[in-house]
Amino acid sequence: MINETPQVLTIAGTDSSGGAGISADLKTFAAQGVYGANVIVSVTAQNTIGVQQVQMIPANMVTNQIESVGTDLKIRAFKTGMLGDAVTVQTVADAIKKQQFGDFILDPVMIAKGGARLLAEEAIDAVKKELLPLATLVTPNIPEAEVLSGRTISTHEDVQKVAQTIQKLGAKNILLKGGHAEGQAVYDYVLLEDGTHFWLKSMRVNTVRTHGTGDTISAAITAQLALGKALKTAIILAKSYVDATIREGISVGHGHGPLNHLAMVKPLNSPEVLDDI
Numbered sequence: 001m002i003n004e005t006p007q008v009l010t011i012a013g014t015d016s017s018g019g020a021g022i023s024a025d026l027k028t029f030a031a032q033g034v035y036g037a038n039v040i041v042s043v044t045a046q047n048t049i050g051v052q053q054v055q056m057i058p059a060n061m062v063t064n065q066i067e068s069v070g071t072d073l074k075i076r077a078f079k080t081g082m083l084g085d086a087v088t089v090q091t092v093a094d095a096i097k098k099q100q101f102g103d104f105i106l107d108p109v110m111i112a113k114g115g116a117r118l119l120a121e122e123a124i125d126a127v128k129k130e131l132l133p134l135a136t137l138v139t140p141n142i143p144e145a146e147v148l149s150g151r152t153i154s155t156h157e158d159v160q161k162v163a164q165t166i167q168k169l170g171a172k173n174i175l176l177k178g179g180h181a182e183g184q185a186v187y188d189y190v191l192l193e194d195g196t197h198f199w200l201k202s203m204r205v206n207t208v209r210t211h212g213t214g215d216t217i218s219a220a221i222t223a224q225l226a227l228g229k230a231l232k233t234a235i236i237l238a239k240s241y242v243d244a245t246i247r248e249g250i251s252v253g254h255g256h257g258p259l260n261h262l263a264m265v266k267p268l269n270s271p272e273v274l275d276d277i
């Protein structure tokens with residue numbers, strides 16, 4: 001008898017160039033040593049330069065994919081990525097409530113690196129009302145956190161206030177990613193359910209090859225939770241991994257190139273964990 005393999009699920013969109021969305025999630029799951037299932041809610045014609053077309057998958061097909069996974073696999077943790085529109089957000093919320101998929105990591109993907117909209121404006125309320133309260137952890141980048149909270153971010157104090165505002169909307173734990181800020185260091189901020197917080201500080205890699213970083217860190221957290229790690233540990237390990245995937249970059253495409261999902265995590269990649277900055 002072999003022990004049951006840890007299984008996780010991503011519910012997201014595809015990226016034809018293989019760098020973001022479902023592709024990034026599945027590569028991350030494999031690199032982290034868990035088995036990944038995938039429910040596709042949208043297909044994008046996309047490359048490292050931009051998004052050329054988006055085709056949403058019909059709601060009943062999204063529901064059926066989730067039910068197919070749920071009736072057979074033992075999902076220990078799952079994440080959502082690009083959800084596209086309000087109907088899909090509602091469909092996913094209704095379907096996951098009927099399942100026991102374990103911890104839910106909500107990556108509230110809104111705009112692609114190249115500027116394309118990946119979540120309709122009218123779907124933002126549905127994300128806030130239907131998905132935020134279900135999530136174990138929500139992982140907005142700075143622009144997404146501003147949209148969710150209705151506040152702007154320019155200082156580290158703003159980051160903390162915005163995370164508190166998002167927590168008041170019903171999110172239990174928040175990882176506010178700092179990749180979009182400026183400076184030689186990148187600061188990610190974590191606010192936990194029990195009110196404690198910490199910062200993850202790492203040196204910024206001077207590169208445009210950052211396509212799919214958000215997908216990758218949320219997928220790595222999902223994998224680590226499925227492997228039994230506590231949330232704080234899972235976030236720190238995932239941050240070390242995404243840092244390695246950027247630092248040991250590969251050369252693909254002409255724009256925001258994809259990450260090296262086979263990068264090995266070295267002690268150098270560990271972020272500094274700070275109570276305050």
Ligand SMILES: Nc1ncnc2c1ncn2[C@@H]1O[C@H](COP(=O)(O)OP(=O)(O)OP(=O)(O)O)[C@@H](O)[C@H]1O
Nearest residue numbers: 141177178179180186204205210211212213214215
């Ligand atoms: N140039 C960089 N050097 C080092 N770390 C980075 C860099 N850019 C992003 N990161 C890290 O990658 C993770 C994702 O951050 P980011 O704020 O870019 O999310 P995102 O915008 O959702 O990503 P994406 O939209 O590319 O999927 C964070 O942990 C962040 O600190």
Ligand SMILES: Cc1ncc(COP(=O)(O)O)c(N)n1
Nearest residue numbers: 013020021082112113211212
């Ligand atoms: C299908 C899909 N999902 C997510 C992203 C976000 O990734 P990025 O912000 O790096 O473009 C994307 N571009 N495409």
